[in-house]
Protein backbone atom coordinates (compact mmCIF):
# COMPACT_ATOMS: atom_id res chain seq x y z
CA UNK A 1 0.00 0.00 0.00
CA UNK A 2 1.30 3.50 -0.84
CA UNK A 3 1.69 5.76 2.20
CA UNK A 4 -0.21 9.03 1.65
CA UNK A 5 0.40 12.43 3.22
CA UNK A 6 -1.21 15.83 2.72
CA UNK A 7 2.32 17.25 2.47
CA UNK A 8 5.74 15.73 1.90
CA UNK A 9 8.72 18.00 2.53
CA UNK A 10 12.12 17.08 1.09
CA UNK A 11 14.88 18.59 3.23
CA UNK A 12 14.85 19.38 6.95
CA UNK A 13 17.02 22.50 6.98
CA UNK A 14 15.48 25.81 8.13
CA UNK A 15 13.24 25.98 5.04
CA UNK A 16 12.01 22.39 5.25
CA UNK A 17 11.61 21.98 9.00
CA UNK A 18 9.73 25.27 9.34
CA UNK A 19 7.44 24.26 6.49
CA UNK A 20 6.85 20.80 8.00
CA UNK A 21 6.10 22.05 11.51
CA UNK A 22 3.74 24.77 10.24
CA UNK A 23 1.92 22.27 7.99
CA UNK A 24 1.42 19.94 10.95
CA UNK A 25 0.25 22.83 13.15
CA UNK A 26 -2.34 23.58 10.49
CA UNK A 27 -3.71 20.04 10.69
CA UNK A 28 -2.06 18.62 7.55
CA UNK A 29 -0.59 15.12 7.71
CA UNK A 30 3.08 15.77 7.02
CA UNK A 31 6.26 13.79 6.39
CA UNK A 32 9.73 15.34 6.12
CA UNK A 33 12.52 13.44 4.37
CA UNK A 34 16.15 14.32 5.04
CA UNK A 35 19.32 12.48 4.17
CA UNK A 36 21.88 14.27 6.36
CA UNK A 37 24.02 12.17 8.67
CA UNK A 38 26.06 13.47 11.58
CA UNK A 39 29.77 12.71 12.14
CA UNK A 40 28.83 9.37 13.69
CA UNK A 41 26.65 8.35 10.71
CA UNK A 42 23.34 8.96 12.50
CA UNK A 43 20.45 10.76 10.74
CA UNK A 44 20.31 14.38 11.79
CA UNK A 45 17.78 17.15 11.22
CA UNK A 46 18.43 20.89 10.78
CA UNK A 47 20.34 20.94 7.46
CA UNK A 48 23.34 23.14 6.80
CA UNK A 49 22.27 25.87 9.19
CA UNK A 50 22.23 23.83 12.36
CA UNK A 51 24.91 21.28 11.55
CA UNK A 52 27.54 22.98 9.41
CA UNK A 53 26.51 26.64 9.07
CA UNK A 54 24.89 29.34 11.17
CA UNK A 55 24.99 27.65 14.55
CA UNK A 56 28.46 26.02 14.72
CA UNK A 57 30.03 29.10 13.12
CA UNK A 58 28.41 31.37 15.71
CA UNK A 59 29.49 29.04 18.53
CA UNK A 60 33.09 29.50 17.35
CA UNK A 61 32.66 33.22 16.64
CA UNK A 62 31.32 33.85 20.14
CA UNK A 63 33.97 31.69 21.83
CA UNK A 64 36.84 33.21 19.83
CA UNK A 65 35.51 36.74 20.46
CA UNK A 66 35.51 36.11 24.20
CA UNK A 67 39.09 34.81 23.92
CA UNK A 68 40.17 37.91 21.97
CA UNK A 69 38.47 40.16 24.53
CA UNK A 70 40.11 38.36 27.42
CA UNK A 71 43.47 38.81 25.71
CA UNK A 72 43.20 42.40 24.52
CA UNK A 73 39.95 44.02 25.67
CA UNK A 74 39.74 43.68 29.42
CA UNK A 75 42.80 45.54 30.70
CA UNK A 76 41.23 48.88 29.73
CA UNK A 77 38.26 48.01 31.95
CA UNK A 78 40.52 47.43 34.91
CA UNK A 79 40.35 43.65 34.73
CA UNK A 80 43.61 41.73 35.02
CA UNK A 81 43.50 38.27 33.52
CA UNK A 82 47.02 36.94 33.46
CA UNK A 83 47.86 34.61 30.60
CA UNK A 84 44.83 33.42 28.65
CA UNK A 85 44.99 30.33 26.47
CA UNK A 86 42.59 28.17 24.52
CA UNK A 87 41.59 24.55 24.78
CA UNK A 88 40.47 23.88 21.23
CA UNK A 89 39.14 20.41 22.06
CA UNK A 90 36.80 21.86 24.68
CA UNK A 91 35.78 24.70 22.34
CA UNK A 92 34.95 22.22 19.58
CA UNK A 93 33.16 19.85 21.95
CA UNK A 94 30.97 22.71 23.21
CA UNK A 95 30.16 23.67 19.63
CA UNK A 96 29.14 20.04 19.06
CA UNK A 97 26.91 20.07 22.15
CA UNK A 98 25.15 23.25 20.97
CA UNK A 99 24.51 21.64 17.58
CA UNK A 100 23.34 18.38 19.15
CA UNK A 101 20.95 20.17 21.48
CA UNK A 102 19.36 22.15 18.67
CA UNK A 103 19.12 19.35 16.11
CA UNK A 104 17.67 17.07 18.81
CA UNK A 105 15.20 19.85 19.55
CA UNK A 106 13.90 19.68 15.99
CA UNK A 107 13.38 15.91 16.34
CA UNK A 108 11.31 16.65 19.47
CA UNK A 109 9.35 19.38 17.69
CA UNK A 110 8.59 16.97 14.85
CA UNK A 111 7.41 14.37 17.32
CA UNK A 112 5.38 16.86 19.34
CA UNK A 113 3.68 18.28 16.26
CA UNK A 114 3.15 14.93 14.57
CA UNK A 115 5.58 15.38 11.67
CA UNK A 116 6.81 12.00 10.41
CA UNK A 117 10.62 12.21 10.04
CA UNK A 118 11.93 9.95 7.28
CA UNK A 119 15.71 9.43 7.21
CA UNK A 120 16.97 8.94 3.66
CA UNK A 121 16.76 10.49 0.19
CA UNK A 122 13.68 11.89 -1.47
CA UNK A 123 13.09 12.22 -5.20
CA UNK A 124 10.09 13.93 -6.79
CA UNK A 125 8.32 11.81 -9.38
CA UNK A 126 5.41 12.79 -11.65
CA UNK A 127 1.94 13.17 -10.11
CA UNK A 128 3.21 14.34 -6.69
CA UNK A 129 4.65 10.95 -5.90
CA UNK A 130 7.89 10.84 -3.96
CA UNK A 131 10.44 8.07 -4.10
CA UNK A 132 11.86 7.62 -0.62
CA UNK A 133 15.13 5.70 -0.28
CA UNK A 134 15.80 5.09 3.42
CA UNK A 135 19.38 4.87 4.71
CA UNK A 136 18.47 1.34 5.73
CA UNK A 137 15.68 -0.45 3.95
CA UNK A 138 13.83 -0.76 0.68
CA UNK A 139 12.71 2.07 -1.62
CA UNK A 140 9.14 3.24 -1.03
CA UNK A 141 6.82 5.30 -3.20
CA UNK A 142 4.86 7.87 -1.21
CA UNK A 143 1.86 9.89 -2.43
CA UNK A 144 1.49 13.55 -1.49
CA UNK A 145 -1.27 16.12 -1.90
CA UNK A 146 1.46 18.79 -1.98
CA UNK A 147 5.25 18.58 -2.11
CA UNK A 148 7.66 21.16 -0.70
CA UNK A 149 11.22 20.92 -2.01
CA UNK A 150 13.82 22.30 0.41
CA UNK A 151 17.12 20.60 -0.49
CA UNK A 152 19.31 23.64 0.23
CA UNK A 153 22.74 24.41 -1.17
CA UNK A 154 26.33 23.18 -1.14
CA UNK A 155 29.66 25.03 -1.38
CA UNK A 156 30.98 25.99 -4.81
CA UNK A 157 34.23 24.23 -5.63
CA UNK A 158 36.79 25.82 -7.93
CA UNK A 159 39.35 24.00 -10.09
CA UNK A 160 42.32 26.12 -8.87
CA UNK A 161 41.79 24.88 -5.30
CA UNK A 162 40.34 21.35 -5.21
CA UNK A 163 39.33 20.27 -1.69
CA UNK A 164 42.01 17.98 -0.25
CA UNK A 165 41.77 16.14 3.09
CA UNK A 166 41.87 18.64 5.91
CA UNK A 167 44.34 20.90 4.06
CA UNK A 168 42.18 22.63 1.44
CA UNK A 169 38.70 22.71 2.94
CA UNK A 170 35.27 24.27 2.51
CA UNK A 171 33.33 25.94 5.32
CA UNK A 172 32.42 22.59 6.88
CA UNK A 173 36.09 21.56 7.12
CA UNK A 174 36.98 25.00 8.46
CA UNK A 175 34.61 24.47 11.40
CA UNK A 176 36.48 21.29 12.31
CA UNK A 177 40.22 22.07 12.26
CA UNK A 178 41.93 19.92 14.91
CA UNK A 179 44.51 22.63 15.64
CA UNK A 180 44.86 26.34 15.01
CA UNK A 181 46.77 26.69 11.73
CA UNK A 182 49.83 28.93 11.95
CA UNK A 183 49.12 30.44 8.53
CA UNK A 184 45.62 30.30 7.11
CA UNK A 185 44.59 31.25 3.58
CA UNK A 186 40.98 32.06 2.74
CA UNK A 187 39.71 32.35 -0.82
CA UNK A 188 36.82 34.83 -0.88
CA UNK A 189 36.21 37.87 1.34
CA UNK A 190 32.47 37.16 1.44
CA UNK A 191 30.41 36.34 4.48
CA UNK A 192 31.99 32.95 5.20
CA UNK A 193 35.54 34.13 4.50
CA UNK A 194 35.22 37.04 6.94
CA UNK A 195 33.44 35.07 9.66
CA UNK A 196 35.71 32.01 9.61
CA UNK A 197 38.80 34.13 8.91
CA UNK A 198 37.89 36.08 12.09
CA UNK A 199 37.45 32.91 14.14
CA UNK A 200 40.86 31.48 13.31
CA UNK A 201 42.56 34.88 13.33
CA UNK A 202 41.34 35.49 16.88
CA UNK A 203 42.54 32.04 17.90
CA UNK A 204 46.03 32.89 16.69
CA UNK A 205 46.34 32.12 12.95
CA UNK A 206 47.96 34.59 10.56
CA UNK A 207 45.11 35.01 8.09
CA UNK A 208 45.41 36.04 4.44
CA UNK A 209 42.10 36.58 2.64
CA UNK A 210 42.29 36.62 -1.17
CA UNK A 211 39.36 38.33 -2.86
CA UNK A 212 38.99 38.48 -6.63
CA UNK A 213 36.95 41.69 -6.66
CA UNK A 214 38.56 45.11 -6.29
CA UNK A 215 35.67 46.22 -4.10
CA UNK A 216 35.19 45.00 -0.52
CA UNK A 217 31.66 43.74 0.30
CA UNK A 218 29.97 45.28 -2.77
CA UNK A 219 26.53 44.28 -1.46
CA UNK A 220 26.95 46.44 1.67
CA UNK A 221 26.68 50.22 1.90
CA UNK A 222 29.97 51.71 0.65
CA UNK A 223 30.69 53.74 3.77
CA UNK A 224 29.98 50.77 6.04
CA UNK A 225 32.12 48.46 3.88
CA UNK A 226 35.01 50.96 3.85
CA UNK A 227 34.97 51.37 7.63
CA UNK A 228 34.57 47.61 8.17
CA UNK A 229 37.58 46.88 5.95
CA UNK A 230 39.79 49.22 7.98
CA UNK A 231 38.64 47.71 11.27
CA UNK A 232 39.09 44.09 10.13
CA UNK A 233 42.53 44.87 8.70
CA UNK A 234 43.34 46.53 12.04
CA UNK A 235 42.45 43.24 13.72
CA UNK A 236 45.15 41.54 11.65
CA UNK A 237 43.18 40.07 8.75
CA UNK A 238 45.40 40.53 5.69
CA UNK A 239 42.61 41.15 3.15
CA UNK A 240 44.00 41.39 -0.38
CA UNK A 241 41.49 42.78 -2.88
CA UNK A 242 41.74 42.29 -6.63
CA UNK A 243 43.43 38.92 -5.94
CA UNK A 244 41.99 36.16 -8.13
CA UNK A 245 43.18 32.70 -7.14
CA UNK A 246 44.39 30.72 -10.14
CA UNK A 247 46.09 27.70 -8.60
CA UNK A 248 47.24 25.86 -5.52
CA UNK A 249 49.87 23.26 -4.84
CA UNK A 250 50.24 21.08 -1.77
CA UNK A 251 53.88 20.56 -0.77
CA UNK A 252 55.51 18.39 1.86
CA UNK A 253 54.21 15.35 3.66
CA UNK A 254 52.03 14.52 6.68
CA UNK A 255 51.74 17.22 9.33
CA UNK A 256 54.31 19.34 7.47
CA UNK A 257 52.15 19.78 4.38
CA UNK A 258 51.66 23.37 3.22
CA UNK A 259 49.73 24.93 0.36
CA UNK A 260 51.21 27.39 -2.08
CA UNK A 261 48.40 29.51 -3.45
CA UNK A 262 48.85 31.33 -6.73
CA UNK A 263 46.83 34.43 -7.48
CA UNK A 264 46.72 37.24 -10.01
CA UNK A 265 46.57 40.86 -8.97
CA UNK A 266 47.33 44.20 -10.66
CA UNK A 267 51.06 43.51 -10.48
CA UNK A 268 50.82 40.05 -12.04
CA UNK A 269 51.21 36.56 -10.59
CA UNK A 270 51.70 36.29 -6.84
CA UNK A 271 52.16 33.40 -4.40
CA UNK A 272 51.41 32.93 -0.76
CA UNK A 273 52.23 29.90 1.36
CA UNK A 274 49.80 28.76 4.04
CA UNK A 275 49.26 25.72 6.28
CA UNK A 276 45.52 25.45 5.64
CA UNK A 277 43.32 26.93 2.93
CA UNK A 278 39.58 27.63 3.15
CA UNK A 279 37.63 27.87 -0.10
CA UNK A 280 34.69 30.23 0.51
CA UNK A 281 33.67 31.39 -2.95
CA UNK A 282 29.90 31.00 -2.67
CA UNK A 283 27.27 28.26 -2.56
CA UNK A 284 25.17 26.66 -5.28
CA UNK A 285 21.69 25.13 -5.25
CA UNK A 286 21.73 21.41 -4.49
CA UNK A 287 19.43 19.41 -6.77
CA UNK A 288 21.36 16.19 -7.42
CA UNK A 289 19.03 13.19 -7.44
CA UNK A 290 16.05 15.35 -6.50
CA UNK A 291 13.94 15.42 -9.66
CA UNK A 292 12.66 12.72 -12.00
CA UNK A 293 12.80 13.99 -15.61
CA UNK A 294 8.99 13.99 -15.89
CA UNK A 295 8.21 15.60 -12.51
CA UNK A 296 7.36 18.95 -14.11
CA UNK A 297 9.70 21.14 -12.04
CA UNK A 298 12.10 23.33 -14.03
CA UNK A 299 15.45 24.90 -13.19
CA UNK A 300 16.38 28.49 -13.99
CA UNK A 301 19.48 29.43 -15.99
CA UNK A 302 21.66 29.37 -12.83
CA UNK A 303 20.50 25.94 -11.67
CA UNK A 304 18.04 27.13 -9.00
CA UNK A 305 14.59 25.55 -8.91
CA UNK A 306 12.37 27.94 -10.82
CA UNK A 307 9.57 29.42 -8.68
CA UNK A 308 7.24 32.42 -8.75
CA UNK A 309 6.93 35.02 -5.94
CA UNK A 310 4.87 32.54 -3.93
CA UNK A 311 7.48 29.77 -4.24
CA UNK A 312 5.28 27.69 -6.58
CA UNK A 313 7.23 25.63 -9.14
CA UNK A 314 5.98 24.88 -12.65
CA UNK A 315 4.45 21.59 -11.38
CA UNK A 316 1.00 22.00 -9.79
CA UNK A 317 1.02 21.65 -5.96
CA UNK A 318 4.81 21.49 -5.87
CA UNK A 319 6.67 24.30 -4.10
CA UNK A 320 10.34 25.04 -3.50
CA UNK A 321 11.83 27.12 -0.69
CA UNK A 322 15.14 28.20 0.82
CA UNK A 323 18.63 28.22 -0.69
CA UNK A 324 17.52 26.16 -3.69
CA UNK A 325 15.45 29.07 -5.04
CA UNK A 326 16.29 32.66 -6.06
CA UNK A 327 17.05 35.28 -3.45
CA UNK A 328 19.62 35.51 -0.68
CA UNK A 329 20.94 32.25 0.78
CA UNK A 330 19.94 33.04 4.34
CA UNK A 331 18.35 30.86 6.98
CA UNK A 332 15.70 33.41 7.98
CA UNK A 333 14.63 33.91 4.36
CA UNK A 334 14.39 30.11 4.04
CA UNK A 335 12.28 29.86 7.21
CA UNK A 336 9.84 32.56 6.13
CA UNK A 337 9.39 30.92 2.73
CA UNK A 338 8.73 27.57 4.40
CA UNK A 339 6.06 29.05 6.63
CA UNK A 340 4.49 31.03 3.77
CA UNK A 341 4.12 27.92 1.61
CA UNK A 342 2.68 25.86 4.49
CA UNK A 343 0.08 28.53 5.17
CA UNK A 344 -0.79 28.92 1.49
CA UNK A 345 -1.34 25.16 1.24
CA UNK A 346 -3.72 25.51 4.19
CA UNK A 347 -5.62 28.27 2.37
CA UNK A 348 -4.14 31.34 4.07
CA UNK A 349 -2.68 34.23 2.06
CA UNK A 350 0.67 35.30 3.55
CA UNK A 351 3.51 36.85 1.53
CA UNK A 352 7.24 37.09 2.08
CA UNK A 353 8.45 40.69 1.93
CA UNK A 354 11.74 40.33 0.07
CA UNK A 355 12.42 44.07 0.51
CA UNK A 356 13.01 43.64 4.23
CA UNK A 357 15.32 40.63 4.42
CA UNK A 358 18.07 41.59 6.89
CA UNK A 359 21.70 40.66 6.20
CA UNK A 360 24.26 40.19 8.95
CA UNK A 361 27.98 39.45 8.96
CA UNK A 362 28.96 38.25 12.42
CA UNK A 363 32.45 39.74 12.62
CA UNK A 364 33.25 42.08 15.48
CA UNK A 365 31.98 44.70 15.10
CA UNK A 366 29.02 43.12 13.32
CA UNK A 367 27.81 44.39 9.95
CA UNK A 368 24.05 44.41 9.41
CA UNK A 369 21.71 46.02 6.97
CA UNK A 370 18.22 46.01 5.51
CA UNK A 371 16.87 47.71 2.41
CA UNK A 372 18.81 49.71 -0.10
CA UNK A 373 22.33 51.12 0.06
CA UNK A 374 23.32 54.72 -0.61
CA UNK A 375 25.06 53.69 -3.85
CA UNK A 376 21.91 51.88 -5.06
CA UNK A 377 19.76 54.94 -4.34
CA UNK A 378 22.23 57.23 -6.12
CA UNK A 379 22.26 54.91 -9.13
CA UNK A 380 18.46 54.88 -9.28
CA UNK A 381 18.31 58.68 -9.11
CA UNK A 382 15.78 58.65 -6.25
CA UNK A 383 16.22 61.68 -4.00
CA UNK A 384 16.97 60.66 -0.40
CA UNK A 385 18.16 62.03 2.93
CA UNK A 386 20.81 60.46 5.16
CA UNK A 387 21.23 60.41 8.92
CA UNK A 388 24.29 58.85 10.52
CA UNK A 389 25.35 58.40 14.12
CA UNK A 390 28.66 56.98 15.38
CA UNK A 391 28.85 54.61 18.34
CA UNK A 392 31.88 56.61 19.56
CA UNK A 393 29.45 59.12 21.14
CA UNK A 394 26.81 56.60 22.26
CA UNK A 395 26.76 56.38 26.06
CA UNK A 396 26.23 52.62 26.27
CA UNK A 397 28.92 51.87 23.69
CA UNK A 398 31.36 54.04 25.68
CA UNK A 399 30.35 52.37 28.94
CA UNK A 400 30.94 48.96 27.34
CA UNK A 401 34.22 50.07 25.74
CA UNK A 402 32.88 48.96 22.34
CA UNK A 403 32.64 52.11 20.27
CA UNK A 404 33.57 51.16 16.71
CA UNK A 405 31.14 51.77 13.87
CA UNK A 406 28.04 53.76 13.09
CA UNK A 407 24.37 53.62 12.17
CA UNK A 408 23.16 55.05 8.88
CA UNK A 409 19.51 55.65 7.99
CA UNK A 410 18.42 56.42 4.42
CA UNK A 411 14.98 57.92 3.87
CA UNK A 412 12.99 59.07 0.87
CA UNK A 413 13.48 62.83 0.42
CA UNK A 414 9.80 63.46 -0.33
CA UNK A 415 7.96 61.03 1.96
CA UNK A 416 10.64 60.42 4.64
CA UNK A 417 9.87 56.67 4.31
CA UNK A 418 12.85 54.61 5.47
CA UNK A 419 14.57 53.01 2.47
CA UNK A 420 17.56 51.40 4.13
CA UNK A 421 19.37 51.05 7.44
CA UNK A 422 23.03 50.08 7.72
CA UNK A 423 24.83 49.30 10.95
CA UNK A 424 28.46 48.57 11.74
CA UNK A 425 28.81 47.96 15.45
CA UNK A 426 28.52 45.66 18.42
CA UNK A 427 25.20 43.78 18.39
CA UNK A 428 24.28 45.11 14.95
CA UNK A 429 22.58 41.73 14.39
CA UNK A 430 20.13 42.54 17.19
CA UNK A 431 19.76 46.26 16.42
CA UNK A 432 18.84 45.66 12.79
CA UNK A 433 15.59 43.96 13.86
CA UNK A 434 14.26 47.36 14.94
CA UNK A 435 14.89 48.72 11.47
CA UNK A 436 13.25 45.68 9.87
CA UNK A 437 10.12 46.19 11.98
CA UNK A 438 10.07 49.90 11.13
CA UNK A 439 10.38 49.17 7.40
CA UNK A 440 7.82 46.36 7.58
CA UNK A 441 5.35 48.95 8.88
CA UNK A 442 6.44 51.54 6.28
CA UNK A 443 7.74 53.83 9.00
CA UNK A 444 9.26 57.20 8.25
CA UNK A 445 12.54 58.34 9.78
CA UNK A 446 10.42 60.77 11.80
CA UNK A 447 8.37 57.83 13.19
CA UNK A 448 11.60 56.30 14.53
CA UNK A 449 12.69 59.74 15.78
CA UNK A 450 9.40 60.13 17.69
CA UNK A 451 9.76 56.67 19.29
CA UNK A 452 11.12 56.47 22.83
CA UNK A 453 14.25 54.34 23.22
CA UNK A 454 15.56 53.13 26.58
CA UNK A 455 18.66 54.89 27.87
CA UNK A 456 21.49 54.02 27.85
CA UNK A 457 21.33 51.53 24.96
CA UNK A 458 23.09 50.92 21.67
CA UNK A 459 19.66 51.31 20.07
CA UNK A 460 19.82 55.02 20.81
CA UNK A 461 22.34 55.26 17.96
CA UNK A 462 19.56 54.15 15.61
CA UNK A 463 17.25 56.75 17.18
CA UNK A 464 19.83 59.48 16.70
CA UNK A 465 20.58 58.43 13.12
CA UNK A 466 16.84 58.61 12.39
CA UNK A 467 16.69 62.09 13.95
CA UNK A 468 19.75 62.96 11.90
CA UNK A 469 17.80 62.41 8.68
CA UNK A 470 16.03 65.72 9.38
CA UNK A 471 19.18 67.27 10.80
CA UNK A 472 18.37 67.24 14.49
CA UNK A 473 20.27 64.43 16.18
CA UNK A 474 20.75 65.68 19.75
CA UNK A 475 24.26 64.39 20.43
CA UNK A 476 25.82 65.66 17.22
CA UNK A 477 26.44 69.11 15.87
CA UNK A 478 24.46 69.04 12.65
CA UNK A 479 25.50 71.11 9.70
CA UNK A 480 22.23 70.43 7.90
CA UNK A 481 19.53 73.07 7.93
CA UNK A 482 17.26 72.33 10.90
CA UNK A 483 13.60 71.57 10.32
Ligand code: FAD
Pocket residue numbers: 010011012013014015016033034035036046047048049050052053054055057120121122123150151152153171172192286288289290321322323324329330331332333334362
Ligand atom coordinates in the same frame (compact mmCIF):
# COMPACT_ATOMS: atom_id res chain seq x y z
P1 FAD B 1 19.83 23.47 4.07
O1 FAD B 1 20.04 24.02 5.43
O2 FAD B 1 21.03 23.27 3.22
O3 FAD B 1 19.06 22.08 4.28
C1 FAD B 1 18.74 21.23 3.23
C2 FAD B 1 18.60 19.81 3.75
O4 FAD B 1 18.02 19.01 2.71
C3 FAD B 1 19.93 19.16 4.09
O5 FAD B 1 19.85 18.51 5.34
C4 FAD B 1 20.14 18.14 2.95
O6 FAD B 1 20.88 17.00 3.36
C5 FAD B 1 18.71 17.78 2.65
N1 FAD B 1 18.52 17.23 1.30
C6 FAD B 1 18.94 17.75 0.12
N2 FAD B 1 18.51 16.99 -0.91
C7 FAD B 1 17.80 15.97 -0.37
C8 FAD B 1 17.11 14.86 -0.91
N3 FAD B 1 17.04 14.66 -2.22
N4 FAD B 1 16.53 14.00 -0.06
C9 FAD B 1 16.57 14.18 1.28
N5 FAD B 1 17.20 15.23 1.85
C10 FAD B 1 17.80 16.12 1.04
N6 FAD B 1 22.49 31.97 7.14
C11 FAD B 1 22.02 32.89 8.01
O7 FAD B 1 20.90 33.39 7.81
N7 FAD B 1 22.74 33.29 9.09
C12 FAD B 1 23.97 32.79 9.36
O8 FAD B 1 24.59 33.16 10.34
C13 FAD B 1 24.50 31.83 8.46
N8 FAD B 1 25.72 31.29 8.68
C14 FAD B 1 26.19 30.34 7.82
C15 FAD B 1 27.47 29.85 8.05
C16 FAD B 1 28.00 28.90 7.19
C17 FAD B 1 29.38 28.36 7.45
C18 FAD B 1 27.23 28.42 6.09
C19 FAD B 1 27.76 27.37 5.17
C20 FAD B 1 25.96 28.93 5.86
C21 FAD B 1 25.44 29.90 6.71
N9 FAD B 1 24.19 30.46 6.50
C22 FAD B 1 23.71 31.43 7.35
C23 FAD B 1 23.34 30.06 5.37
C24 FAD B 1 22.29 29.05 5.87
O9 FAD B 1 22.93 27.93 6.44
C25 FAD B 1 21.39 28.63 4.70
O10 FAD B 1 20.83 29.79 4.11
C26 FAD B 1 20.27 27.73 5.19
O11 FAD B 1 20.77 26.57 5.81
C27 FAD B 1 19.36 27.32 4.02
O12 FAD B 1 18.36 26.49 4.49
P2 FAD B 1 17.67 25.38 3.56
O13 FAD B 1 16.67 24.72 4.43
O14 FAD B 1 17.25 25.98 2.30
O15 FAD B 1 18.83 24.35 3.19
Ligand code: NAD
Pocket residue numbers: 158187188189190191192193195210211212213243244245246280281282283328329330359360361362
Ligand atom coordinates in the same frame (compact mmCIF):
# COMPACT_ATOMS: atom_id res chain seq x y z
P1 NAD C 1 29.92 34.96 -0.91
O1 NAD C 1 29.23 35.03 -2.20
O2 NAD C 1 29.43 35.78 0.24
O3 NAD C 1 31.47 35.36 -1.12
C1 NAD C 1 32.31 34.69 -2.00
C2 NAD C 1 33.45 35.61 -2.40
O4 NAD C 1 34.44 34.85 -3.07
C3 NAD C 1 33.01 36.72 -3.36
O5 NAD C 1 33.36 37.96 -2.82
C4 NAD C 1 33.78 36.39 -4.64
O6 NAD C 1 34.18 37.54 -5.36
C5 NAD C 1 35.01 35.65 -4.11
N1 NAD C 1 35.66 34.76 -5.10
C6 NAD C 1 35.07 33.89 -5.98
N2 NAD C 1 36.02 33.23 -6.71
C7 NAD C 1 37.23 33.69 -6.29
C8 NAD C 1 38.60 33.40 -6.65
N3 NAD C 1 38.94 32.50 -7.60
N4 NAD C 1 39.58 34.06 -6.01
C9 NAD C 1 39.29 34.95 -5.04
N5 NAD C 1 38.02 35.28 -4.67
C10 NAD C 1 37.01 34.65 -5.28
O7 NAD C 1 29.96 33.42 -0.52
P2 NAD C 1 30.34 32.67 0.81
O8 NAD C 1 31.11 33.55 1.73
O9 NAD C 1 30.93 31.37 0.37
O10 NAD C 1 28.92 32.38 1.46
C11 NAD C 1 27.93 31.61 0.76
C12 NAD C 1 26.56 31.96 1.21
O11 NAD C 1 26.33 31.52 2.54
C13 NAD C 1 26.33 33.44 1.18
O12 NAD C 1 25.55 33.72 0.05
C14 NAD C 1 25.58 33.76 2.42
O13 NAD C 1 24.29 34.16 2.09
C15 NAD C 1 25.52 32.46 3.22
N6 NAD C 1 26.10 32.73 4.55
C16 NAD C 1 25.49 33.65 5.34
C17 NAD C 1 26.03 33.97 6.57
C18 NAD C 1 25.35 35.01 7.40
O14 NAD C 1 24.20 35.31 7.15
N7 NAD C 1 26.03 35.57 8.40
C19 NAD C 1 27.21 33.37 6.99
C20 NAD C 1 27.80 32.45 6.14
C21 NAD C 1 27.24 32.14 4.93
